[in-house]
Amino acid sequence: MSTPPIVILCGFMATGKTTVGRALAEMLGVPFVDTDALVEARAGTSIAEIFAREGEARFRDLEAEVCAALSFPHDASGGASGAVIATGGGALLRDETFKRLQALGTLVLLEATLDEVLRRAATMGPRPMLASMDDAAAARTHAQRLHDERRPAYHRIDRRVDTTRRRAEEAAFEIAEQLRRAPDRGTVLHMRAGARPVPGRDPRPGEDGLTRIVVGRGTLARLGEWMRDSGLAGPAFVLVSRTVAGHHGAAAKAALEKAGLRNKFIEIDDSENAKTFEQAEGLLYELVDAGATRDGTVIALGGGVTGDVAGFVAATYMRGLPLVQVPTTLLAQVDSSIGGKVGVNHPRAKNLLGAVYQPQLVLSDVDVLATLPDREVSSGMAEVIKTAIVGSPELFARLEKAGKKVPLRDGAFLEECVTACARVKARVVEEDPYEQGPRRVLNLGHTVGHALEAALGYGVLTHGEAVAIGMLAALRLSVKRKLAAASFETTARRIIEACGLRTRVSEVGDDLLQAMSLDKKRRASGFSFVLPAAPGDVRIMDDVTEQEIVAAFNSTQKG
């Protein structure tokens, strides 16, 4: 057995450091240490008292002393070694404390949404840092300010686990997986959106309903290893187009065989007009012929069409086989491979036949993007920009900083983009797996985008190009409504152009309106439209008229 680890949990208030810490300590079989408790013991009084009588600085002094005194035998001879240490929410503000803890063991940052933090804080009794807040709005503003202050310190920690919507045991499981992560295995994110248990595997405590999302460079070589990690040890049926197989088939096969996984490659047609039930039916029969049973796994190796069709096959064959998405386009890596939407079109209705079916594993290797044509990378960047606007001010700032030279062929940059987008997407999907409400923020730019695709005829614009133009129309409308600052629109336009995306199309006028009306007919109730207010702050509005949208679109086209 390996040496028991020393894990230091940091994070903002109410992110679960104590409860998750206890669960993790139990899972790892090591003692649990709470520095707050050590501080109280040293001071002989409660933390609330220390804050009230001597102020925060005194508390931080005591905390630093306690952290400096922490010591655990590292070798096997010392008996009990290893520990889980929960620190105070602000412990890392002192550089000496940060360095001391970093030298001691592995730092893991716990995160949670501000809503969740405030909700938990409200039910957990008074907190010293929020003690004087007597109404909810003031508490929120104060918490937000505190969090912003600490962001730089938190940002120094590489391993992170979001505890929003998780039981302690689930978060502990995710941390245990982070601890096992070697740097070259990529970033592991966890999405809890109802993935099915793997047949024949007794899920480990906290593993239920989990989708693992792995993002990295060269991660394709570890496909088989990650599958075994996820309990997917049966025969693998790889659905892949001839083109993608030519580029990455051999690497995928080698990765599966290295992990001792039997595999069979089945060819799929990944052109947009082959997203049909007829193709899905043919693939189902191929699975029958190949003797696929419920211990098999379907791997979708390719772009969006492959993910949709192969996902639908996995969702329905024998009522569902485990599914692994290995997206090979930027668009699929940042968007379509995460979230479980699968399906096929019918001439009379897009995605007529489909399912929400979560994969057990999504493995994105950004190195495979090197084989894509420029236009496809640019097109994928449209969804990157959309995701930044929807949920990642950090990524938006990163894109802004790139100026006119967005390094579309730089692996490290792409890894950063895909990781950030996967994080946002996973969080949004978790909140609303079946797109009942909040998940609709991801439709930013898509109402106009879809209408443009339909009005111009499919194939004139790529999906990403259409979405980029749609986003600009939405931004213009936000500015007109004084929801967003004009500078936000300007910056977004600059980023879109820097990614090599077009912002103008030839005249569409009435066709656009008609296409939007048709789209509206397919909705359950009314018309909702996503308007961005600021990076990370978008709103779903139901009072937007089609005329208003067309006017905004037209004005973006005039300059």
Added chain:
Amino acid sequence: MSTPPIVILCGFMATGKTTVGRALAEMLGVPFVDTDALVEARAGTSIAEIFAREGEARFRDLEAEVCAALSFPHDASGGASGAVIATGGGALLRDETFKRLQALGTLVLLEATLDEVLRRAATMGPRPMLASMDDAAAARTHAQRLHDERRPAYHRIDRRVDTTRRRAEEAAFEIAEQLRRAPDRGTVLHMRAGARPVPGRDPRPGEDGLTRIVVGRGTLARLGEWMRDSGLAGPAFVLVSRTVAGHHGAAAKAALEKAGLRNKFIEIDDSENAKTFEQAEGLLYELVDAGATRDGTVIALGGGVTGDVAGFVAATYMRGLPLVQVPTTLLAQVDSSIGGKVGVNHPRAKNLLGAVYQPQLVLSDVDVLATLPDREVSSGMAEVIKTAIVGSPELFARLEKAGKKVPLRDGAFLEECVTACARVKARVVEEDPYEQGPRRVLNLGHTVGHALEAALGYGVLTHGEAVAIGMLAALRLSVKRKLAAASFETTARRIIEACGLRTRVSEVGDDLLQAMSLDKKRRASGFSFVLPAAPGDVRIMDDVTEQEIVAAFNSTQKG
């Protein structure tokens, strides 16, 4: 607003009386009262002490005194009225206490599996009734004996909620629904197996993932009302065969319209050989033509084929519409409508294309069974007997007691059967929604049954007849292996015969073996076979050979 209720929670130890009681009190906005705490206050010492020093009898005396003294103002003038009262696990043993509590308010019995009770008791610290138990086996035996002693008292309570695998808030929600139940609305059972949230509905706390199962007489007239209760207020698309529509279409339509639900009836072919993708495809197009959007609901009104096909259509149309199962055959009411298995056949593979898709509502009206031919009722009884053997010793005893005159046309008897079976099925499905393991106990009799159907050619035996013969083969094998007493087999055979089911078929021999081998090929790993040990105690065995099964089958056929 109606008068706040007085609810008395009873039940065995560790069934959640206190935690669920607190959650329910909060949900109803009434105070929570714990009789154990009142007893401790009255005695001035802990319950453990009372047991240790003065014995259980003294504790029961105190408990009776406390219950007799309970009093709450019933009218609105008295200010605070209404309460949730948690009683000690053995409170109902005294008839005076039972009657006192019954007069005070509504009794609700909390139940949980013995495994769950022991697991909770282990983590909740010492319990007085298990205090002297120092090993797990002794604790189990003791708990089982205690529970058996109390069963008659518990049996007097009509409203029951199973708390196994539920959070306190979820169980509280289910109790709140039980309280709203009027006698003529039928029995409401709750299954938590991952039903999706209803689009556009904010689920009430504790409602997430819930399937409501309603069983009663005349309940079809309340279909629309139950749908509204479940949040299904959009247009209803009723998929129904011409025959079933002739019998029950008007009643279903009237029930929907009484609740103000728009509805459209769509004809389905419910013959076994129409369970095809072609039919499903046609129905999907009919939904497109009818303008169905995500706020619509699919209602499957009919037997097993209708449930399977309509369920598959609901599962895949626009990635899933809410689903209501209204089974009209005994087989569908006791088995196929509950559990979410939906799908269509392909000439080359049964249920090739399918899903596990939980309905939001299952509504079984036993009065509709009056229109069924005798052979179909008998056939359904085979699944009733199977379910009794799998999980309901009470129902098995009831069937045994009926002797040679099982009242197959008696509404009250059928209601009892369907309710008991739905309870067992819901519990088994909850434990294992995707049939990874435990749910396979429901396959009792089905390995031989399916093989018989295949060997004789479909249509010679009904499914139920084949399963009955399969069960007898399994029972014979259990007796041969000394797993079950010979009397169990004899009783089961007597019940099967009393239900009008045949127990013999003409020679099949080698064909049976071959059919089983084919069946085996479709499995993921090996061969598992369900053997009954006693009513309510069946085992999944993986060491049974096909030869052994055929020998057992042959010996049942010889006499």
